[in-house]
Amino acid sequence: xxxxxxxxxxxxxxTKVDEKVLEVMQPYFSELYGxxxxxxxxxxxxxxxIKESRExxxxxxxxxxxxxxxxxxxxxxxxxxxxxxxxNADKSKNHLITTKVEHPCVLNTYKQLxxxxxxxxxxxxxxxxxxxxxxxxxxxxxxxxxxxxxxANNETGTIFPVEEIAEKVKSINPKTKIYVxxxxxxxxxxxxxxxxxxxxxxxxxxxxHAPKGIGALYVKSSVLFSPLIIGGHQENGRRxxxxxxxxxxxxxxAAQLAKDNLPDENSRVKYLxxxxxxxxLSKIYNARLNSSSKNRVPNTTNIGFxxxxxxxxLLNMNDVxxxxxxxxxxxxxxxxxxxxxxxxxxxFTALHGSxxxxxxxxxxEDEIDYALEKIPPIIDKLRNISPFQAELKELxxxxxxx
Amino acid sequence: MWNYSEKVMEHYRNxxxxxxxxxxxxxxxxxxxxxxxxxxxxxxxxxxxxxxDAKFQTFGCGSAVASSSILTEMVIGKHIDxxxxxxxxxxxxxxxxxxxxxxxxxxMGHEALEAAIKNYYGEENTxxxxxxxxxxxxxxxxxxxxxxxxxxxxxxxxxxxxxxxxAGGGCGRCRGKIQDILDKINNQxxxxxxxxxxxxxxxxxxxxxxxxxxxxxxxxDIELIDVDNNKIKVRLTGRCQECNRSQVTLxxxxxxxxxxxxxxxxxxxxx
Numbered sequence: 001x002x003x004x005x006x007x008x009x010x011x012x013x014x015t016k017v018d019e020k021v022l023e024v025m026q027p028y029f030s031e032l033y034g035x036x037x038x039x040x041x042x043x044x045x046x047x048x049x050i051k052e053s054r055e056x057x058x059x060x061x062x063x064x065x066x067x068x069x070x071x072x073x074x075x076x077x078x079x080x081x082x083x084x085x086x087x088n089a090d091k092s093k094n095h096l097i098t099t100k101v102e103h104p105c106v107l108n109t110y111k112q113l114x115x116x117x118x119x120x121x122x123x124x125x126x127x128x129x130x131x132x133x134x135x136x137x138x139x140x141x142x143x144x145x146x147x148x149x150x151x152a153n154n155e156t157g158t159i160f161p162v163e164e165i166a167e168k169v170k171s172i173n174p175k176t177k178i179y180v181x182x183x184x185x186x187x188x189x190x191x192x193x194x195x196x197x198x199x200x201x202x203x204x205x206x207x208x209h210a211p212k213g214i215g216a217l218y219v220k221s222s223v224l225f226s227p228l229i230i231g232g233h234q235e236n237g238r239r240x241x242x243x244x245x246x247x248x249x250x251x252x253x254a255a256q257l258a259k260d261n262l263p264d265e266n267s268r269v270k271y272l273x274x275x276x277x278x279x280x281l282s283k284i285y286n287a288r289l290n291s292s293s294k295n296r297v298p299n300t301t302n303i304g305f306x307x308x309x310x311x312x313x314l315l316n317m318n319d320v321x322x323x324x325x326x327x328x329x330x331x332x333x334x335x336x337x338x339x340x341x342x343x344x345x346x347x348f349t350a351l352h353g354s355x356x357x358x359x360x361x362x363x364x365e366d367e368i369d370y371a372l373e374k375i376p377p378i379i380d381k382l383r384n385i386s387p388f389q390a391e392l393k394e395l396x397x398x399x400x401x402x
Numbered sequence: 403m404w405n406y407s408e409k410v411m412e413h414y415r416n417x418x419x420x421x422x423x424x425x426x427x428x429x430x431x432x433x434x435x436x437x438x439x440x441x442x443x444x445x446x447x448x449x450x451x452x453x454x455d456a457k458f459q460t461f462g463c464g465s466a467v468a469s470s471s472i473l474t475e476m477v478i479g480k481h482i483d484x485x486x487x488x489x490x491x492x493x494x495x496x497x498x499x500x501x502x503x504x505x506x507x508x509x510m511g512h513e514a515l516e517a518a519i520k521n522y523y524g525e526e527n528t529x530x531x532x533x534x535x536x537x538x539x540x541x542x543x544x545x546x547x548x549x550x551x552x553x554x555x556x557x558x559x560x561x562x563x564x565x566x567x568x569a570g571g572g573c574g575r576c577r578g579k580i581q582d583i584l585d586k587i588n589n590q591x592x593x594x595x596x597x598x599x600x601x602x603x604x605x606x607x608x609x610x611x612x613x614x615x616x617x618x619x620x621x622x623d624i625e626l627i628d629v630d631n632n633k634i635k636v637r638l639t640g641r642c643q644e645c646n647r648s649q650v651t652l653x654x655x656x657x658x659x660x661x662x663x664x665x666x667x668x669x670x671x672x673x
Contacts, residue, residue, distance in 0.1 A: 117627065117637065309439065309462050309463055312462070312467060315414060316414075336540075349435065352461075384420060384421075385459060385461075386461050387431075388461065389459070
């Protein structure tokens with residue numbers, strides 16, 4: 001399988017590095033390899049490149065000044081640094097809040113903190129994957145140190161009202177800090193932390209066409225923050241380690257391109273996503289939309305194919321060159337299906353057969369048409385293998401297709 | 403991406419003998435929808451006991467479909483008593499091997515075959531045996547099935563058991579129990595070096611079973627904070643916190659109980 005006939009619909013997992021990004025990164029490997037901390041011009045010039053990149057990321061997130069941006073190696077590092085950074089700087093409170101559908105980089109950090117003695121409240125979501133904000137506000141008390149909420153969910157694309165949550169939480173306890181995991185929002189919707197009550201925000205470059213291995217963390221200047229990685233003075237003493245110059249430059253370029261492409265994301269990409277979604281739902285009688293929330297990032301849809309199993313769907317799609325991912329247990333090596341879909345109460349009949357399709361600005365209409373042509377016969381073939389023939393027949397009749 | 407053999411790929415792409423047999427002489431089922439995989443096996447058996455036809459329907463991943471498909475090919479033409487001798491290992495071998503995490507698919511095939519043969523002879527299925535305790539509730543795995551698979555496949559570690567039976571792969575609450583069953587079968591002395599994770603699971607299990615219930619009677623409880631070899635850090639909670647006899651409880655009850663179940667060198671540190 002060559003890349004030219006690959007239909008890549010898994011952009012929430014990772015994205016292709018934009019060639020324009022690769023181009024600006026190239027010189028920083030074997031030509032401009034100086035250490036930005038060095039005193040001579042050959043290294044110092046790279047400090048300027050970082051400064052320019054920081055300015056771009058500052059604007060990308062709507063931060064007030066450059067000092068609020070810390071470069072990290074990933075979205076996971078951003079989350080770990082933010083959560084630990086807040087709690088280590090102020091140990092006076094022992095209660096934490098997050099949602100049940102966060103990315104493992106937040107959820108597992110919280111589970112670890114629970115073992116270390118923190119009380120944690122996990123907030124539920126409704127069947128559309130929308131966070132139960134009332135439940136969240138009720139959980140806030142004078143002991144609440146931190147609330148972590150994601151901006152957009154990686155599996156369903158559901159957008160959480162993070163600005164509103166931050167504001168309301170602060171009105172209940174002004175001392176509670178807010179971390180927003182914006183990994184799946186950055187590059188897909190407009191982000192602006194300015195004039196919000198959000199204290200920290202994490203992003204990851206490879207979700208918006210920068211390479212893997214670079215991320216950023218916004219920390220509001222008024223927030224006390226204790227570094228996770230200790231060492232040199234880099235990043236204002238808040239993240240030690242020689243700066244990854246080529247990747248920082250690359251992520252800045254990617255952020256710029258993503259911002260320029262937001263109108264396309266919200267029109268053309270959204271149109272293609274909707275076309276794929278409605279097409280699959282109308283052509284396949286055992287397909288159900290797992291989240292029809294109005295507040296979704298424009299590139300994501302999650303569809304459950306009832307009574308067939310996700311890995312088998314992905315393997316068959318792979319055979320015709322289509323890449324997507326599944327909430328099924330079997331694909332990951334873990335035996336448990338997606339914690340997100342389980343929290344939403346997706347029925348068992350569709351849980352193991354749920355497929356996430358995520359597009360990007362590189363997705364074309366031809367590719368969507370190809371997917372719409374190839375996927376229905378695959379599901380038809382797999383339905384015939386299923387032991388749930390009676391249930392499938394009933395489903396078919398219920399949809400008026402008898 | 404799984405490293406599937408050519409044979410596995412061939413069988414999930416073009417599975418053989420898909421479907422049902424209306425007048426089947428034997429039907430066997432294994433797994434369930436909620437567990438993520440399920441197999442229904444139909445056999446046609448002639449008057450001499452020869453399996454003349456076999457069909458399957460499977461809900462599951464690539465290796466589950468491949469295991470079902472190859473199983474039908476393996477049993478057709480065999481006498482039912484010959485078919486009974488087929489092991490899950492043979493199913494996996496016939497497929498050119500399965501990734502370790504997928505071995506439970508071959509076990510499911512074997513289970514369905516076993517159930518079908520029992521159905522043929524009118525025998526009761528052991529899973530309905532009321533003396534057989536369920537160990538893993540997430541995947542409904544009984545003690546007898548665990549013991550069988552551990553013995554038949556020479557399983558040594560908790561990870562092996564999860565890969566072959568799925569037991570312990572869900573919430574993880576039964577892992578201590580599985581480890582006990584493994585230890586008993588493999589005759590490992592209790593001092594056998596445990597990994598830190600195994601140690602934590604084991605301690606939590608002992609706390610849950612023997613220690614917490616006693617403390618709760620007095621309105622208190624205990625929480626495991628950290629484990630560093632034989633040093634176990636715990637926190638007393640509830641009414642145990644302010645109780646002035648709590649140190650006595652810690653050494654004479656908590657430490658003593660853990661020493662008895664793990665080893666003599668256990669040291670309790672209160673945090």
